[in-house]
Structure formats: C-alpha cells, structure tokens
Amino acid sequence: MTQRQNAIRSACFAAIATLFSLALACAAPFAALAVVAAHRQAPREALLTLLLAWLANQAIGYGLLDYPVDATSIAWGIALGLAAVAALFAAQAVISRLKQRWLALAAGFAAAFAANQAVLYLLGLGLPGGEGAFTWAIIAEVLRAxxxxxxxxxxxxxxxxxxxxxxxxRIAAAR
Structure with missing residues (x-):
C-alpha cells in the first residue's frame, strides 16, 4: 500500500470516529478504532489514525460541544488520548499473535477496551470527577458505543x- 493510500485510510478511519464524536460526544469509540487500525495498518499509520481521531474528538468537544476550557477538562482530554494509544498498543499486541482473523479481532477488541478503560480509570484517580466517572452504567455506555x-x-x-x-x-480486464 502506498503512503497516499495509507494517509487516505487513516483519514477515513479518523472521519468515521469524528462522526461518532459528534453523535456520542465523549464516548468516541477509540477502542474500536484502535482494533481496526491495528488490524489494517502498520503501527505508525495506526498511531497516526488514533491521534487524528483524538484531535478531531477534542476539536469537536471544544469547538462545537462547548466543553469548558479549564485544567480539568484539558487533563481529561489528554487522558482520553493516552487511553486511546494504550488501546492501540493492546490491540496490536493481541492481533499480532493470533492468525485467525475473527478471533484476532474479537480478542483485540477485548484487549483494547480493557486497556482503554484501565488507563482512564488509573489516570482518573488523580483527576477531579474521576471517582464518579466509572460507574457500571457509564462503562456499559462506553462499551455500547x-x-x-x-x-x-x-x-x-x-x-x-x-x-x-x-x-x-476492472483495471486488470481493461489491460
């Protein structure tokens, strides 16, 4: 795959995540995106995809959804980015070890979601509002998203x- 095709794929994945950001606000499906990126892209391109999606999510939050621009909100935004990267690394580790596609995707999803939530939980322990951010209802909503x-x-x-x-x-037939 060419660099241009990789860039287009990254932009498409990030655009889909952006649409989810618009629809679901802070419940953007970073774990899901991490699995698909890990499965379909080289590590560098997958990281670029996740970072583009996170930046788009933050731009939507602050630009369109009126997130408060304060230290707590910015810290939670950074925590979301770090958790998305952790989800990617977990998905890459699992997917690289499994050969059967659907098993790799399912196990990669489980690993990515667990890593994402674990990092958010640990970082949230030091952030205002962190103690109330991890109810079963919230985790279920994030899982659903x-x-x-x-x-x-x-x-x-x-x-x-x-x-x-x-x-x-068609291209082959035309030759």
Whole structure:
C-alpha cells in the first residue's frame, strides 16, 4: 500500500470516529478504532489514525460541544488520548499473535477496551470527577458505543474491500 493510500485510510478511519464524536460526544469509540487500525495498518499509520481521531474528538468537544476550557477538562482530554494509544498498543499486541482473523479481532477488541478503560480509570484517580466517572452504567455506555463503532468500521471496511476488488478486476480486464 502506498503512503497516499495509507494517509487516505487513516483519514477515513479518523472521519468515521469524528462522526461518532459528534453523535456520542465523549464516548468516541477509540477502542474500536484502535482494533481496526491495528488490524489494517502498520503501527505508525495506526498511531497516526488514533491521534487524528483524538484531535478531531477534542476539536469537536471544544469547538462545537462547548466543553469548558479549564485544567480539568484539558487533563481529561489528554487522558482520553493516552487511553486511546494504550488501546492501540493492546490491540496490536493481541492481533499480532493470533492468525485467525475473527478471533484476532474479537480478542483485540477485548484487549483494547480493557486497556482503554484501565488507563482512564488509573489516570482518573488523580483527576477531579474521576471517582464518579466509572460507574457500571457509564462503562456499559462506553462499551455500547465501542461495539457500535466496531460494527460500523468493520462494515465500512467490508464495503471498501469489495469495491477495491471490483475496481482491481476492472483495471486488470481493461489491460
């Protein structure tokens, strides 16, 4: 895959995560995105994808959703970014060890979600509001957002792959 194709894929993944940020505010599906990026991209491109999605999420939060611009909010934003990166590293570690695609994706999702929530929990211990941020209801809502995001990302990838196969076949036939 060319650098241009990698950049386009990163931008597409980040755009999908951005749409979720608009719809779900702070419940952006970073764990889901981390798994798909880990599965479909080289480590560097996957990290770029996650960082683009996180930046877009923060821009939407502060620019459109009127997040308060204060030390607590900024610290939570940084915590979200660190947790997204942790989710990516966990997904990469699991996916790189499993050969069966669906098992790798499922185990990668579990690892990414667990890492994401663990990092947020640990960082939240030192942040205002951290003690109330981890109720079962909130974790369930974040899990639901990530499962939905995961399903949408996998569907988009499936469609993109099918289109790529047809386009490649037509190009080959035209030669």
């Amino acid at each position: 990530n499962l939905l995001g995961f399903a949408v990302l996998l569907a988009v990838l499936g469609i993109a792959d099918a289109v790529a196969v047809k386009v490649s076949a």
